[in-house]
Amino acid sequence: MSDEPQQGFDTLQVHAGTAADPATGARQVPIYQSTGFQFQDAAHAARLFNLEEVGYIYSRLTNPTVGALQNRIAALEGGAGAVCCSSGHAAQIMALFPLMMPGCNVVASTRLYGGTVTQFTHTIKRFGWSAKFVDFDDTDAVAAAIDENTRAVFCESIANPGGYITDLDAIAAVANKGGVPLIVDNTSATPYLCNPINHGATLVVHSTTKYLTGNGTVTGGAVVDSGKFDWSASDKFPSLATPEDAYHGLNFHKALGPMAFTFHSIAIGLRDLGMTMNPQGAHYTLMGIESLSLRMDKHVANAKTVATWLESDPRIEQVTYAGLESSPYYNRIETICPKGAGALFTISVKGGYDACVKLVDSVKLFSLVANLGDARSLLIHSASTTHRQLTPEQQAAAGAAPNVVRLSIGIEDPNDLIADLDQALTAATA
Structure with a gap:
């Protein structure tokens, strides 16, 4: 050093x-x-x-x-x-x-x-x-x-x-x-x-x-x-x-x-x-990496805005974002992640597995890909993809139950992200 x-x-x-x-x-x-x-x-x-x-x-x-x-x-x-x-x-x-x-x-x-x-x-x-x-x-x-x-x-x-x-x-x-x-x-x-x-x-x-x-x-x-x-x-x-x-x-x-x-x-x-x-x-x-801090600030700000909107939506059972005061991990932000809780979280969708599949099939701005941390906003149904090989018990322990969709929030305009999720949720829970 x-x-x-x-x-x-x-x-x-x-x-x-x-x-x-x-x-x-x-x-x-x-x-x-x-x-x-x-x-x-x-x-x-x-x-x-x-x-x-x-x-x-x-x-x-x-x-x-x-x-x-x-x-x-x-x-x-x-x-x-x-x-x-x-x-x-x-x-x-x-x-x-x-x-x-x-x-x-x-x-x-x-x-x-x-x-x-x-x-x-x-x-x-x-x-x-x-x-x-x-x-x-x-x-x-x-x-x-x-x-x-x-x-x-x-x-x-x-x-x-x-x-x-x-x-x-x-x-x-x-x-x-x-x-x-x-x-x-x-x-x-x-x-x-x-x-x-x-x-x-x-x-x-x-x-x-x-x-x-x-x-x-x-x-x-x-x-x-x-x-x-x-x-x-x-x-x-x-x-x-x-x-x-x-x-x-x-x-x-x-x-x-x-x-x-x-x-x-x-x-x-x-x-x-x-x-x-x-x-x-x-x-x-x-x-x-040259733009990492600039991007992460935007990722975090967008994630908090989108997660707050989702938490108030009646079509959603739970939002796991640690940046919400309702999260049991909220009090760890100050010591572990003082600049923000990241931009990765899950949502539990009313309607279970079928509604999750309809949601990921209905988004237009979000991309359905097996990746995270992109400048673009991404989502995936973990239970049928990234966590498919796990037992139901392992899926639940990892936070990837069948009624869960993972969101990786990008750096776009947050209002556009909310609008896309809104129309996709409408299609998924109709």
Whole structure:
């Protein structure tokens, strides 16, 4: 971390991690569309491969455009380092990979994106890992779920799809007492609305596909390391704190300190898993981040306006937006998300499953897509799509029951969004 005075968020989102291209003077980060990078000589190549010198080897591992994005996201999150990869789902595996071994488990919130629940329920079993799902509003239950084989606690800052806000400070205290890192998916909040590291998180993951890029053009993911966790405090994390057989016996934590996790994720994770972000995708995300704060302010203002209107509509049973005073999570905004509760929430429609299907089929301005965080307003019926693979009990726990529609509010004129929902609700509940 630099000893220079900390700059404001609006400055960091434009300048952090980048400078004029030293070869050409290009002010925007160039797209380095190259698989390999020429070494100065054999000794230079050896230093790079031994992690004795930072540089570029091969774009599966390191690339200047992707590197600029990693530096910017790390700066915005207040982390020691970051690694970017091909998607948010890839970021979750990348976050767990240095921590887990066969027989280990992660304690996860029940309020997660449906794809994450599926990944943690089924896919990670193929690695010999497992997940325990707990209601994170019950901190005693979270503490009780942590056992000798637990290697991480995982939650979302603003949970998808319901927009629930997690008490990160309380969960971080539980994780810290259990001697394991807290991993927070900060996709829905972005570092503009929430800084999980300031609330005790060790790792922060993102689907950069969403708000960070903001324009629905490329997929990507990122893992940010706080650099504050002591990987050597116990014998739980041998990949980071004991000699690594796959890297000439290097002890990453001893040799690299606060950058141990980041370098391991590049030198081992990207090398062997290959979940690489492409440089053009990184370029799009860098451009998107430049306007992040401006967009998030508009997202939040629109979401509050639309949610307030929906809450008063007799065709709606419930609105889950945490920015409403009626929300049980309203009192967490001031401490966890002081700039707003995001722009993601659900509505329960009178008429149940059939009415929800008619609603999503009747919108004209909203787009029916399996994405969120776009500049455009989006909606989806989670129970029949993103959460379809879950059991009814899991759907209900995740806030994706059959009578629920997820809304991702964009940056359009809010009156136009309300008008579109009004006519669609009329068609859905006629």
